[in-house]
Amino acid sequence: MDFNLTEEQKMVQETVREFVQKELFPLEQDFMRNEREGRPGISDDKIMELQMKAKDHGFWGINTPEEYGGSDLGPFMTTLINMELGKTFIPFTFAGDADNILFNCDEKQKEKYLFPVINGERNCCFALTEPGAGSDARNIKMSAVKEGNHWILNGEKIFITRAHKADFAMVFAVTDKEKGGRGGVTCFLVDREMGWRHEPIPTMDDWQVNSLIFDKVKVPEENILGELGKGFELAMKWITLGRVKIGAWSIGIAERLLQMGVEQANSRMTFGKPIADYQAIQWMIADSAVEIEAAKGLVLHSAYLAEIERDARRHHASISKLYSTNMVQRVVDRVLQIHGGMGITKEFPIERWYRTIRKFRVFEGTDEILRRTIAYNLLKGHVKVGKSS
Structure with a gap:
C-alpha cells in the first residue's frame, strides 16, 4: 500500500x-484585537475578497460536481485542504460549494436553492438537532402535518x-x-420568509449557534428534499462527512x-538554558507529534x-473523529503549559x-455516541476485528 501523496x-x-x-496568518492579530474590543473578528466583505483571490488560484467549488462548474476534488483531497485551513482560526472557506445533501434537489429546487447557494447568492443552514434530540437524532419531535398541498411544521431546533x-x-x-426515525422523517427546504425565526445561543467561544422556532410554518409539498420519509438517510450522509472534516481541522x-510549542521551547530560557533541554518538555513535544501522526492516519483513511463510498455504517469516521478531537485537546493543553503564563493570555491564540x-x-457526535457506534458495529458483527472495510 502506497501512503505517498500523488504529485497533484x-x-x-x-x-x-x-x-x-x-x-490568512497576517489577519490573525487584527482578528484577535477586534474580538477583544467587542467587534467582529473579520467582515463578510473581507472573507468574500479572500474567496475571490482563492478563485483566481483555481479554488472554487472544491466539492461541487463538474457539471455545476465545480472542481469536485472529492473527500480525500478536501480532507488535505481542511487540514491546512485548520491551521488558522480565521473562519475561511472556499466559495462555490453547497451542503452535500442539497445535490438531492430536483430540477425546480436546483434553480431556487442549489444554484444560488453555489453562486453565493443565498445562505442555508442544516437543522436537525433539537433540545431533546442531539445524539439520539432518531428521537426528533418536530412535527410536519399534511394539509392539502402543504405541510405544517411545529417545533424547535437548537445549536444550528x-x-x-x-x-x-x-x-x-x-x-x-409510527415509523419515527426509521422512515418517518422528511427533510424540507424552508425559506425564512415562510415564518421561522432564530434566537442566538451564547457559547464559550465565537461559535455562532441559534435556536430555530417553527410555529405553524406552512411549507409547500414541492419543498421536500429527496423523498418523503427518507430524511434520516440524508441527515446521516451530511453528518458523516462532517465528522471527517472535524478530524481534519483537529490535525491542522x-x-x-x-x-508554536517547538518554537517556544527553543527560545524560552530558564536557569540559563532553553526549556527544550528539559525532559518534561521533550516528552510533551514527542507525545504530541506521535498522536498527530496517528490521528492523521485515521482521518485520511476515513x-x-x-x-470510494465504503464505511456505510460510519465506523471509521466515528473512530477518526473520536481520536483526533481528543488528541488536539491534549496537544493544546501541553502547548499552553509550555508557554506558561503567556499561554493563558489573549495575546496568543492558544487560549482561544x-x-x-x-x-x-x-x-x-459526542465522544459517548461515537463510542456507542463503534462498539455497536463490532458487537453486532457489522465490522470484523482485524479486517479492512
Missing part, C-alpha cells in the same frame, strides 16, 4: 498551505450553525409518527500548536473510504483554541 495532491496541499500562510444569516433551512421533521490546529476545540467533542 502535493501541489494542491502546497498551494492551499501557501494561501493560508500568505493571506449559520442560522443567523440563512435565507433558508434544511429542516428535518417527523411526517409519520494540532500541527500549528505543536510548531476520507479514503468516503471517497483551548476554548474552541472543546466543542469538537460535542457536535457532530
Whole structure:
C-alpha cells in the first residue's frame, strides 16, 4: 500500500498551505484585537475578497460536481485542504460549494436553492438537532402535518450553525409518527420568509449557534428534499462527512500548536538554558507529534473510504473523529503549559483554541455516541476485528 501523496495532491496541499500562510496568518492579530474590543473578528466583505483571490488560484467549488462548474476534488483531497485551513482560526472557506445533501434537489429546487447557494447568492443552514434530540437524532419531535398541498411544521431546533444569516433551512421533521426515525422523517427546504425565526445561543467561544422556532410554518409539498420519509438517510450522509472534516481541522490546529510549542521551547530560557533541554518538555513535544501522526492516519483513511463510498455504517469516521478531537485537546493543553503564563493570555491564540476545540467533542457526535457506534458495529458483527472495510 502506497501512503505517498500523488504529485497533484502535493501541489494542491502546497498551494492551499501557501494561501493560508500568505493571506490568512497576517489577519490573525487584527482578528484577535477586534474580538477583544467587542467587534467582529473579520467582515463578510473581507472573507468574500479572500474567496475571490482563492478563485483566481483555481479554488472554487472544491466539492461541487463538474457539471455545476465545480472542481469536485472529492473527500480525500478536501480532507488535505481542511487540514491546512485548520491551521488558522480565521473562519475561511472556499466559495462555490453547497451542503452535500442539497445535490438531492430536483430540477425546480436546483434553480431556487442549489444554484444560488453555489453562486453565493443565498445562505442555508442544516437543522436537525433539537433540545431533546442531539445524539439520539432518531428521537426528533418536530412535527410536519399534511394539509392539502402543504405541510405544517411545529417545533424547535437548537445549536444550528449559520442560522443567523440563512435565507433558508434544511429542516428535518417527523411526517409519520409510527415509523419515527426509521422512515418517518422528511427533510424540507424552508425559506425564512415562510415564518421561522432564530434566537442566538451564547457559547464559550465565537461559535455562532441559534435556536430555530417553527410555529405553524406552512411549507409547500414541492419543498421536500429527496423523498418523503427518507430524511434520516440524508441527515446521516451530511453528518458523516462532517465528522471527517472535524478530524481534519483537529490535525491542522494540532500541527500549528505543536510548531508554536517547538518554537517556544527553543527560545524560552530558564536557569540559563532553553526549556527544550528539559525532559518534561521533550516528552510533551514527542507525545504530541506521535498522536498527530496517528490521528492523521485515521482521518485520511476515513476520507479514503468516503471517497470510494465504503464505511456505510460510519465506523471509521466515528473512530477518526473520536481520536483526533481528543488528541488536539491534549496537544493544546501541553502547548499552553509550555508557554506558561503567556499561554493563558489573549495575546496568543492558544487560549482561544483551548476554548474552541472543546466543542469538537460535542457536535457532530459526542465522544459517548461515537463510542456507542463503534462498539455497536463490532458487537453486532457489522465490522470484523482485524479486517479492512
